[in-house]
Amino acid sequence: MTDKNQALRILDANRNRGCEALRTIEEYFRFAWDDSYLTELTKCIRHDFNTAFAASGHTLLAMRDTDGDVGTNISTTTESSRASNRDVVEAAFSRLQQSLRVIEEYGKVVSEAVECELIEQLRYRCYQLHHSFASITAGRERLTDARIYAIISGQESDEDFDKYCTEIIHSGVDVIQLRDKHLSDRDLIARGKHLRQILNTVDLPPLFIMNDRPDLAVLTGADGVHVGQDELTVAETRSIVGPDLIIGVSTHNITQVADAVREGANYIGCGPTFPSGTKSFDSFAGVSFLREVSDRFQIPAFAIGGIDLNNIAEVVEAGFNRVAISGVLSTSVPQDVVSALQPLLT
Template sequence: MTSSSIDPVVLRLLDANLDRAREGLRVAEDWARFGLNRRDLVEPLKDLRQQLGRCHLPEYRQARHTASDGAAGLAHPAQAERLNPQAVVAANCARAQEALRVLEEFGRASNPDLAAIAETCRYRLYDLETQLLADQSRRQRLREARLYLITSEVPQMFEVVEQALQEGVRLVQHRSKTSADGERYQEALALRKLCNRYNALFIVNDRVDIALAVEADGVHLGQGDLPITLARRLIGPDRLIGVSSHCLDDLQKAQDAGCDYLGVGPIYTTPTKPGRPAVGFSYLKQAAANAQVPFFAIGGLDLSNLQPVIAEAGAAAGFAVVRAVMEAADPGAATKELLKLINRSY
């Protein structure tokens, strides 16, 4: 069907709804970029917008006649009720989805390719919207955390962790490399309940299945664990994914895949990671310059060597410890001194 044989009203409908869909997508894209720092969401939203841009034919634009459109500039009171970014994003996702449906319905007869693309874009946007509007409360609490406690298999582990929580730790990871699955699950369940009591985030190391089973706040992955994209599909958009990184390439790949935070290290040689050479301060400086998500320096940190790490890492960093608290003679006092040193530096 040639454009000359298409009803001018249909041409105007296609033009208007291509504009609406692309505008709505741009709002969502900018929120993903500037509000969420989620490159993994920015790229697919940009792709949808560009696909529709290629479909916006000159004849559609030429049919535009704003002066004769009696509804141009028509506002609705609901627009004034969008008082937070989530409401704005939700409204613009709905706007784009509705416009895509119009493109499907009116494009079938005159431009089947456009109709097919609009349908595909609409279904992709449904999934992206879920991630754009995911609960951000965990990420906000993550940004506020400065000291990250990672457990080790010590006697009285629960008592040690509770002392650290009492002194102000608000981010705990359960790390167990030798326990059987049943024991690991029971430990994680007890730690999650303990962290809930103190309003602390609880992360499970490596095991997505156990993180889900105990309703943890997230999972921490090493370089040899599940791909981030697969882990995200399993744990959903609300929970956190942390990733260990040992060089700038690790950092960039993890950010591109949509991690929520990074471990940066090991800064010093540590028996917690036997065989893993220390990265020193060179990578720490690179992380401080390139990280777009929260990051935690890790590896052999304690009261005796933390000050220079704080100085190199900058104001955006957090600090993860294992032995400095888990093996301290007085875990509560050690935690209190670590937090005092960190807080005094900012």
């Protein structure tokens, strides 16, 4: 068999392998996650993958020799068993990336059979898709039962902060974000370390998120960091906090949500939903934005902005069962607020 015919046979096998892997991934996003955005991304990659072979489909099929394939009877024990659907998808991504590299290399021998430049672009798009999948999966695992996300300030004194933190922690919230634009870095670090110490004394403590500052998140032992649209990117933040801390991103429109997913955010905040007593805004994304996010994305998402017991029904009706609250905690008894919200966010 000539070099060209050998290459065509290899291309045929890896075209099939790549198509099968893409379909496996797409079905997971479609039926397991109900995520129309990632389903659409995967479908576009699959269509472009087929386009790369548009000129050689019949040629590749003619070189197929399944009966003569010495690899059909070779298998490993791990191939016949998967522990979870996630493992199925991870295996599919592995097969896909290997197939794309094989196609890119052997396509150089028979360049007329495949668009190698397009295959190279698809390989990078698949790397990005895999990153999004892994990041959202990590966020979903860390935030599985998280429904109420409390945003607190550093308070006026150490004593006030200690008292307020203890009250918030025991109210039953799932996440606590420390956000204070007025404290010095030293004071903010001190508050963050104290919060960490209190959390370490509690069974099943809420997650601790530092606002805006990945450097301070690391120094205070936080579980994650939340950044806005004007702060560091997800990639820049990840380079500081490392692989284990979760990263949240504030989003105000659908384009920003899509960007957060592509960049590898673990969760997002969506808003502002209503006018807030703790933060002023020029405009409001509103409930319609929440509804659009709920319809298209399955990344963990918290509605934020002026949410209280008077408007929580609108948030839930829009498809959200996670909320971030701040002002309502300082004007009411935190435990009463949380106890009233919890049954509404199941």
